[in-house]
Amino acid sequence: MSKESFDYTEHYKKFYEAWEKTMSEAMDMWRKNPLVKNEGKAETDDYDPVAQYKKFYDTWEKSSSEVLEKWVNSPLFAANIGKAVEKSSEFKKYFDEAVEKTLKNMRFPTKSDTDRLLSSINNLEAKINDLVDKVDDISKPRSGSRSRSSKK
Amino acid sequence: MSTNYLDKAMKEAEKARGKFNKAIELALIDPPDVEIGATPHEVIFTENKLKLLHYHPVVKKTYPVPLIMIFALVNRPYILDLKPGRSVVEVLLSKGIDVYLIDWGSPGDEDKNLGLNHYVNRYIKKVINKVKSDSGSDEVSVLGYCMGGTMSAMYAALYPDDIKNLVLMTAGIDFKVDGTLNLWGDKPNFDVDKFIEAYGNVPPEFLQSGFLFMKPIQNLVSKYVNFYENVDNEAFVENFLAMEKWLNDNIPVAGEVFREFVKYLYQENQLVEGKLMINGKRVDLKDITCSVMNLIAEHDHLVPPASSLIFEELISSKDKKTIVYPSGHIGLSVSSKSLKGLWPDVADWLIERSK
Numbered sequence: 001m002s003k004e005s006f007d008y009t010e011h012y013k014k015f016y017e018a019w020e021k022t023m024s025e026a027m028d029m030w031r032k033n034p035l036v037k038n039e040g041k042a043e044t045d046d047y048d049p050v051a052q053y054k055k056f057y058d059t060w061e062k063s064s065s066e067v068l069e070k071w072v073n074s075p076l077f078a079a080n081i082g083k084a085v086e087k088s089s090e091f092k093k094y095f096d097e098a099v100e101k102t103l104k105n106m107r108f109p110t111k112s113d114t115d116r117l118l119s120s121i122n123n124l125e126a127k128i129n130d131l132v133d134k135v136d137d138i139s140k141p142r143s144g145s146r147s148r149s150s151k152k
Numbered sequence: 153m154s155t156n157y158l159d160k161a162m163k164e165a166e167k168a169r170g171k172f173n174k175a176i177e178l179a180l181i182d183p184p185d186v187e188i189g190a191t192p193h194e195v196i197f198t199e200n201k202l203k204l205l206h207y208h209p210v211v212k213k214t215y216p217v218p219l220i221m222i223f224a225l226v227n228r229p230y231i232l233d234l235k236p237g238r239s240v241v242e243v244l245l246s247k248g249i250d251v252y253l254i255d256w257g258s259p260g261d262e263d264k265n266l267g268l269n270h271y272v273n274r275y276i277k278k279v280i281n282k283v284k285s286d287s288g289s290d291e292v293s294v295l296g297y298c299m300g301g302t303m304s305a306m307y308a309a310l311y312p313d314d315i316k317n318l319v320l321m322t323a324g325i326d327f328k329v330d331g332t333l334n335l336w337g338d339k340p341n342f343d344v345d346k347f348i349e350a351y352g353n354v355p356p357e358f359l360q361s362g363f364l365f366m367k368p369i370q371n372l373v374s375k376y377v378n379f380y381e382n383v384d385n386e387a388f389v390e391n392f393l394a395m396e397k398w399l400n401d402n403i404p405v406a407g408e409v410f411r412e413f414v415k416y417l418y419q420e421n422q423l424v425e426g427k428l429m430i431n432g433k434r435v436d437l438k439d440i441t442c443s444v445m446n447l448i449a450e451h452d453h454l455v456p457p458a459s460s461l462i463f464e465e466l467i468s469s470k471d472k473k474t475i476v477y478p479s480g481h482i483g484l485s486v487s488s489k490s491l492k493g494l495w496p497d498v499a500d501w502l503i504e505r506s507k
Contacts, residue, residue, distance in 0.1 A: 050164050057377070065369040072365055073332050075341075082341035089343070089350035096350070111261065118262035122200045129199050129278070136285070 006074050014070065018063030025059040175383045178393070179376070186394045189230030191241050193253075197282045201257025204279050206286065207233075207241055211248045217316055217506035218250040218287040220279060224299035225271075225405045226359055228398065229255050231485055232297065235394045240485050240495055247499035249506065252283050254300075258403040264352040267408035268306070268416075269431040276307045280314055293317035293502055297485070298324070298455060299413065302423070305463065306430065309439045317505045318440070319498065321447045322481050324455045325437075325463045327418045331456040332366045337418035344414040348407040356402030366453055395486070424462065440467040443505050445498065446474040452481040473501070 029052050071077055103110045178184070197204040221241075223229035232253065233241040244251050254275070259266065283292055294315050296304025301323025308315050327334055336342060348354075364371045382388040422428035428435040444467060448460045457476060464474050477494050479487050484494070 049161050061369060061374055061377075065367070065374075068368050069366075072368065073335060075335070078335045078338070078341040081336065082343070086343050086346055089346045093346075093350040115260075115262040115264075118260060119265070122262065126199060126274070129197075133281070 006076075008074070008076070011067075011070055011074065015067045018067045021063055022056075022060045025056045029053070029056050171380060171383050175376075175380045178383065178389060179379060179396070183393055183396075186235065186390065186397050188235055188394055188397055189233045190236060191233045191239060191245070196252075196286055197279070199275070199278065200263065201259060202275055202279075203255040203257060204282055205253045205255060207245055207251045207253070209248075209250060210245045214248050214250040215503055215506040216287075216289050217291050217293055217502075218252055218283055218289055219244065219293045219295055219502060219506075220283050221251065221253040222276065222294060222296040222300035222304050223254065223256070224297060225256055225409060226299065226403070228401050228403065229253055229297075231398050231482065234398065234486050235390070238391065238394070238486050238488070238491065240491070243491055243495040244499050244502075247496065247503060249499060249502055250287055252279075252286075254279055256403075259353055259406040261352050264348075264407035266406040268303070268412045271406075271409055272303055272307050272310065273431055276303065277311070277314075280307075280311075291316040293319065293506060295319040295321065296323055297321040298481070301460075302413075302417070305437065305440070306423070306428070306435050308442060309435045309437050310430065310433060312439050312441050315442050317443045317445070317502055319445045319447065319502070320460065320463065322449050322452050322455045322460065322484060323446075323463070324417065324459045325466070326421065326424045326459050328421045328424070329456050329458040331453075331459065333362075333454060334418060334456070334459075336362070337414050339419045342414065342419075344411050344419075348411045351407065353404040353407045354410045356404050359405065360400075360402045363454070395482075424466065437463070437466040438468050441469055443471040444469045444473070445501055446472070447484060447494070447498070448474065448476045449481050449484045450476050450478045451483075454481045471505075 032052065100110050100112060192208040193205045194208070195203045196206045221229070221232055223232065233239045236242065241251055241253070256275075280292055280294075284290060292315060294304050294308070294317070296302070296319070298321070301320040302325065304315075304318060305320060305323060305325065308318050327337075337344075351358075379389075379392050382392075416422045416428055420427070423435065423437065426434065426436055426438075444464070446460060446463050448457045449455075450457060461474065461476075464472050475494070475497075477484060477490060479490050484490050
């Protein structure tokens, strides 16, 4: 989605509409509340506060989801998140390099050293696996592939 | 003032307090242990962090062509075998399919240089050879899920004679369609080189927070409200906890393969444009000739359906089928609807082609 194709005016309008709908639902809920409505004279048996709250919650959930999902899908959000990730990457790289340099100067083994070592072990394991396969191939009977008796 | 109303409100508040305490206890304070990935299996091959699992058959005779499941590099593969009754593996085994699964393991910092070449040309190739030798079959079927599907498609294009049947599940192919991840990962928004240079591997928290923010209200509010409302439903709680365990069991992604995925696929769409090179060899989807089933989740927010739909047009296979199923990205493998309504059909499709 390009920056040009994302209509921010439309997005903010939707944001306002969602807020307005949720607020009017809340006001409606408040108005129907017997405590507010008519104190002692209120007919309360048909008033279910839980169902009323659930209705309000559903409205809030639906409108907020729509608005927020649209927002995280906007080019502006993507660009800002990208910028934040970029800056944190720059800081991390600078910090890690400083630590690595300090440790090296003190002749301590660093993380890069252990990574290199572990990587060599992994390569060695891969070579052993290849050799095992070669030995298996050589020791296999030459007459085609074996078949399992349990196959249909 | 109406005492009726106050009584009712007080009773509801008391009930809600009890439910809330129970929900907190179950979800946070003392979550019961949930058994995941429980289908009996043995590990028949390991290399670095990779494990190749072979599930014990549950019928006397299995069909001759085994199936290898290749999961994404994000999160753990036991979503395909979440718990008894919620397991794709279980459905396939019960139908007589011989099932293997790649568990990529959790990459360490020393694995940051592993790229597509290593995953496709080394790991997947090695696993396919292992399965052939273990099963005694010269042919295999492959089921690739999400990123695992994209890599399976790459493998099938590079080694067309190696795979008899290919099943893709929510596999991203075309990355220039509208979608949140496609937007976030696009060139002007994400400097992947800088990111990988700094972090080495992709931290699991980075991916997890990204997934959460794709649907913030659903993931951070609605899910827990729904749990609270169903906290007295034992089956619901059990499924919820198993899913939570999987969702929070995040692993890093090897830096180089992530960089290549973002750069070559999300940013340059090289797979669709036929420009993707792995170890000097062009990955041409037209080279895929095997039988193909393409499973797409209609409400997928991670891999938009349009991203996978194009696959059928790009391959040369004559025997191909696309199913757009009404579920989400994860629901395709764990929802009771798909386990009853989709997977037995997928198994039958495979069986037809595994004799």
